[in-house]
Amino acid sequence: MKAKSLFVCLCMVLCLWIVWMAPAWAADAIKIGVIGPMNFVQGKGHWNGATMAAEEINAKGGIQVGEKKLKIELVKADSNEFLNVTDATNAMERILTHDKVDFIVGGFRTEAVLAMQDIAMDYKKIFIGCGAAHPELCTRVAKDYDRYKYFFRGTPFNSQFLVKTCFIQMATVGAILKKTLGIPTVKVAIVAEKAIWVDPMIEAAKGFIPKMGMELVGVWRPSQSATDVTAELSAVQASGAHMIFTTFSASVGITFARQAGELKVPAVQVGINVEAQKDGFWDATKGMGNFVMTLNTYCRGVEANDLTGPFVEGYVKRFGETPTYTADTYTVIVHGLVPAIEQAASLDPGKIIPIMEERQFKTPSGVIKYMKDEQGKQLHDLSWGPGLLTSLGVQWQDGKMVGVWPNKWKAAEGAPEITYKGIVPYKIPPWVIEAYKK
Amino acid sequence: MVLDIVVSGLIGGSMFALLAIGFSLIFGVARIVNIAHTAFYMVAAYCIFFFTQRIGLGPVVSMLLSIAIVTCFGLVTYRFFIEPIREHEAAVLIGTIALAIAMQEVMLLVFTGDFLSVPSLVGGFFSIMSVKIFYQQLLTFGAVVAILIALWLMLMKTRLGLAIRCMAEDREVANLMGINERLVAMATMGISVGLAAFTGAVVVPLTILNPFMWMEPLIIMMAVVVLGGLGSLKGSFLGAYILGFTEALVVFLIPKGAFLKGSVALSIMILVLILRPEGLFGIAFEEER
């Protein structure tokens, strides 16, 4: 009896093992692996964007590769990268060798993406990163082109450009504060989470803030998962800052915004607050995040070009929320990868890569062009600038995320003014006005 | 500045104290290192979120409901998963880790990994000498004091308290004196989990919810308990404020190193332990040499 049940158990394990190891078979399809932390917002963005792209392309009959029309088949891989980097590399290896995908999109945590990048390069498959902003990912391409040429950045543009955009937005808001409240020198406090992508930004900010005619009053570095920042907030208020330059990618962004709003700290928040880019922000801060401003990629009602509206509205209709930047897997597939494949009329990365490097194409967030470094080596990084990708500045105004930047923005002296469709004026929080009103 | 440090030290310390006392209690009585302690705190927070946001009950009602539910849940898990393996110290240790992970996963499935939040019991703030303090923080502090007094009364004046103290002193002799060891351990577990749930209820409106929120307070809580001496409530109380003030000092004196507050707090714990291996108020258990 016991032996029999043991036998049954063994058989079941064997069957499952076969199911597990059996390669998935499908004939005429291009397989795209979507890898990301699927239990989290970022991974959901990856998957949703890719799903939308695949549905759209397949509805049109698929991708024209030479003579054949191939459909897209998505393979979902949970990298679990926030919790376990080993897991992420295993997932990567699995979709490459066992599911035999042709292309990969996704990835978020830089430490994990670096490790996953190496694996994808080992198998010479095109991997388009959609989340990690660190320049290292792309400097690797320039350093060892033959090995790393299969990596492209899909979104967002690298952190140097993020800083640049933030400074421009800071200057814009600073000018508004100066004008409306009559503050002679705007004092800025930097509150940034402790993370390496932030370090160069702070260094840059220290140099740049005085140049913009503002005064830096202090730098605070709470941990990424801090759940109480009242201490930092008291210190910021004591320093007399008018503006807080925030750089948060993690949960501390919510805590900070909520507690700052609740304490009515008389300073406006500008910068990057990834949590504030999400629809759930208003609810998560219980409305205390009102008037928080952040860099963002998409915002309902703001259109960088004619592709933005349909994409954002389509996404909202399909998934019930505004896309965040990891949902750019859509852009990467529909506007980047698929036309390149069709142009190359082949799935051979060797033929697709030169085409991707040369193409310049319009996407919902702007025009994408891959850049080269100073020595003219391919970086596979995204170019930034007016007419290309610029990103948006959005502000929470009474429960709604609205776009406030670029609003009559001049990239350089004499350059044309840029204002995206649907931009509204920036609002200063009433308690700040009250605090500094003469 | 000084007042800032005092206030944030008191608030931070109070939260640690509430968690640490529950943890310390069950360790003292049943020698269970309950890694899942803060996981119960996380579950309580989610319960409150569920009742207030999804069902729409009032905050006080949902707070009480959540504490009751989590306490029952804690007793059930204790009865089925921890009690059978209580004699195997190592097994209890990883059993509670597995329990915590299981709870985290269930919450992840039900509420996803998004950051959520619940409304405060009392909104607003007041300021003393330009230092702003949330009413909620004041409430937390008050609750800690109230709970501590209640606990002290319970331990000193009731029969159950006497039994708990006996068990903490010497389990075997307590058993020989006719104390129902199982029942007392069970009751203590209930109190301990209830305290964790209560902490969740008062602290959570100040912070945000996610299924991994149990990890961070866990470490500091354990540091507090070790610093104060395992099983000593007085020690846990004092240890909590020592570490609370340490963190506040780090944040205010080296603002650029605010992320180091955990590391500094842990270093202080290690320093104290090198000087006093049994913690500040711990008893060196002779039978456990």
Place this chain on the structure above:
Amino acid sequence: MGLLGYYFRKSLTICKDEVLVLPSRVAVGVFVIALLALPLFSQSPYLLRVLILSGIFAIFAASWDLLSGFTGQMNFGHALFFGVGAYSAALLNIHAHLPAWASIPLGALGAVITGLIVGIPCLRLRGTYLALTTLAFPIILLGIIFAIPDITGGELGLSGLSRLTGSRLWDYYLTSVIMLISCTVMWKITDSNTGIIFHAIREDELAVRASGINTTRYKLLAFSLGGFFAGISGGLYAHFMRIAGPSTLEVSMSFTVVIWAVFGGIVTIYGPVGAVFILFPLLEFLRFWPEYRTLAFALVILLILLYMPEGLFPYLRDKLEIQCPRCKIRNVAKRKTCRVCAAPLN
């Protein structure tokens, strides 16, 4: 020639009389042969990767058992040694351009030094105090790593290490052989006088000291040995993954190793090794069920513990074998009398 024949015959006899008579020894033999022969049947890079990582983590889990299982010095921050091994191997490889065969042992030496640094303050602590104190060390180190990103790369970690070997197959053989050798060494250590002293320290430290043994020295030895092997596995991990990042020091890493070791059964060495080879592939296997993966993993551990609180392998071994009450030699459970002294087994 005659000598060779003698050794051959001797090994055959040992095989017949000592190995084949006990299911546990047969199982170990089968495991070793299966591990070495597996690439003959499948060279799927994914499968090999899972097994390579299992091998690396097996050394890690066994080293925890050597330190904490045997001496009872509950170490809850074992990731410290793993992380130090990984980071020092990475630093040596990237800055000093040492190849893997040099950077891994040197990294392990770094872990030994860390073991001593951590061990000395921990000498006075016992039981749960020690467990919770050691938990703090990797977190403190993590703070330091974040504080000096120029050297350590902050949360990016150090990437771009040289490979272990040229191909996946050789990686597999290298890690498997290192794993088998280090686990055998660890097992031999625990079987020696030193191991007996370790065990005695766990049972009653005072009695050991009363017997004139310097327990301080032995505890530090345990810390260095545990640190060394954990450092080896950390170095292998860094070179295999080609990145050494803060994830090697996270609390979950320290917890995982305790889970593996206790699940397999402590004070055995083979228990943790077997547990890693079951649990690590299990977690991969559960990928077909992604949402419930971690939950299922946690439940498996809870249920197994509920029925086998001593750990899986000691439980199985006790079912299959019994110890002779007279000469303490192990026998198959089916036997009525001891295979050596013929005493009745009941």
